[in-house]
Amino acid sequence: MSTGNMNLTLKIWRQKDNKAKGNLVDYKVSEISPDMSFLEMFDVLNEDLVTKGDEPIVFDHDCREGICGACSMFINGRPHGPKEGITTCQLHMRSFKDGDTIVVEPWRAKAFPVIKDLMVDRTAFDRIIASGGFISVNTGNAQDANALPIPKSQADSAFEAAACIGCGACVATCKNASAMLFTSAKISQLAQLPQGQPERYRRAQSMVAQMDAEGFGNCTNTGACEAECPKGISLENIARMNRDFYSAKFVSEEEV
Amino acid sequence: MASFGNAFSSSIGKKLIMGITGLFLILFLIVHCFINALIFMNDGGVTFNTGAHFMASNWIIRAGEIVLFLGLLLHIFQAARLTLNNQAARPVKYAVTNGQANSKWYSRSMGLLGTLLLIFLIVHLSNFWVVSRFTGIPTEDALGQEDLYAVMHQTFMNPGIVVLYVLSMISLAYHLLHGFASAFQTLGWNHKKYTPLIKTIGIWYSIGISLLFAAMPVAIYTGLIK
Numbered sequence: 081m082s083t084g085n086m087n088l089t090l091k092i093w094r095q096k097d098n099k100a101k102g103n104l105v106d107y108k109v110s111e112i113s114p115d116m117s118f119l120e121m122f123d124v125l126n127e128d129l130v131t132k133g134d135e136p137i138v139f140d141h142d143c144r145e146g147i148c149g150a151c152s153m154f155i156n157g158r159p160h161g162p163k164e165g166i167t168t169c170q171l172h173m174r175s176f177k178d179g180d181t182i183v184v185e186p187w188r189a190k191a192f193p194v195i196k197d198l199m200v201d202r203t204a205f206d207r208i209i210a211s212g213g214f215i216s217v218n219t220g221n222a223q224d225a226n227a228l229p230i231p232k233s234q235a236d237s238a239f240e241a242a243a244c245i246g247c248g249a250c251v252a253t254c255k256n257a258s259a260m261l262f263t264s265a266k267i268s269q270l271a272q273l274p275q276g277q278p279e280r281y282r283r284a285q286s287m288v289a290q291m292d293a294e295g296f297g298n299c300t301n302t303g304a305c306e307a308e309c310p311k312g313i314s315l316e317n318i319a320r321m322n323r324d325f326y327s328a329k330f331v332s333e334e335e336v
Numbered sequence: 337m338a339s340f341g342n343a344f345s346s347s348i349g350k351k352l353i354m355g356i357t358g359l360f361l362i363l364f365l366i367v368h369c370f371i372n373a374l375i376f377m378n379d380g381g382v383t384f385n386t387g388a389h390f391m392a393s394n395w396i397i398r399a400g401e402i403v404l405f406l407g408l409l410l411h412i413f414q415a416a417r418l419t420l421n422n423q424a425a426r427p428v429k430y431a432v433t434n435g436q437a438n439s440k441w442y443s444r445s446m447g448l449l450g451t452l453l454l455i456f457l458i459v460h461l462s463n464f465w466v467v468s469r470f471t472g473i474p475t476e477d478a479l480g481q482e483d484l485y486a487v488m489h490q491t492f493m494n495p496g497i498v499v500l501y502v503l504s505m506i507s508l509a510y511h512l513l514h515g516f517a518s519a520f521q522t523l524g525w526n527h528k529k530y531t532p533l534i535k536t537i538g539i540w541y542s543i544g545i546s547l548l549f550a551a552m553p554v555a556i557y558t559g560l561i562k
Contacts (some may be wrong), residue, residue, distance in 0.1 A: 157434030297347075305437065
């Protein structure tokens, strides 16, 4: 089914289940089209494995258009591969050369246990959101859209934080497996809008506490997360989270 | 009753302690460098000895010295604790990583650079601090003051020590190059108007202070100052 001319060697992490000890396994793929996406190349390989009667490689994927954040692959030492501002599904084989060897590993973090092969469990992120990444509102008719005036610059900044798709690339690339870019984006998207104010400091405390409880590492400001984030989430969000956390701990009288 | 809870034991709290102690040590380096730079008066160390005598005899400075050591120890202790936490956060390592694609090598090597500085500090303190506080400075200068400059002069006649000091100041420059701006980010001071300024000052400070310190043993060894 392939129609291209690229021949590649893949070293892919295979791990039977969470308990098993995994290892890198070599695979050859041939006649790969440079116009295929990285995941389509995986589909070709899996098709091949199934035909041979081998177990296909398990990997996470869903939307295949860069908005769901499922396609977690650590490719040649970088999350989502060599290009900036994209997810694995948006990475094309033309970013590689014929004859290349490509190493593909799962996200590595204590808080992201491997389920099988390249698929990891990222529910730690869901638990961080559940601990405070929301606003409490009464049900009923939605308010008029212009009832709360919000400056454009502030709305834009909140929206930029809200662009986080929770893919986990920040954790994967951080040398400390820290989730501060993710958590700070989820805090910042609400902290900059009026609707987020009533629970602002409670939120900062709860979400940071949950992030720590999940076993993520600590930020050392290397900036790797910002550089690798497919949505360009800024380090400014981490500084804002720190400010909210200090306000919560040292100014607010409320204890969470 | 409300309390500070996990303010300092949380991930951000531990970083806050690193940042505050780091900035405190950055302030100390300015004072230390200024006093030491008095050797460039090239007056046989008389002005420097006067400065050193003031630092050794003023009770506020002596009390500050205790705070300095506590700050330094806290910085080292927190760093060790954070490093252990961070290693535990990734129990299975990657087979391939490509850090240079997304960050500066020195920002990823603060632990290594800090350990080199700690080794340097042990040598440095035994060269000067132990002598001036405990074993005693043997000679006096032209004004009859304790001649710390003579101790400095004698120490820097050893080329091995000079090389160690210069290499350590390179470590210091890179440690500060990341640490200076990083401390402000940790304090939450990320601002479109101030952050570029902080980064620029950080670069000038890191290179400037390290060059000045490194120039001292070199100038003495080469005989540029007597």
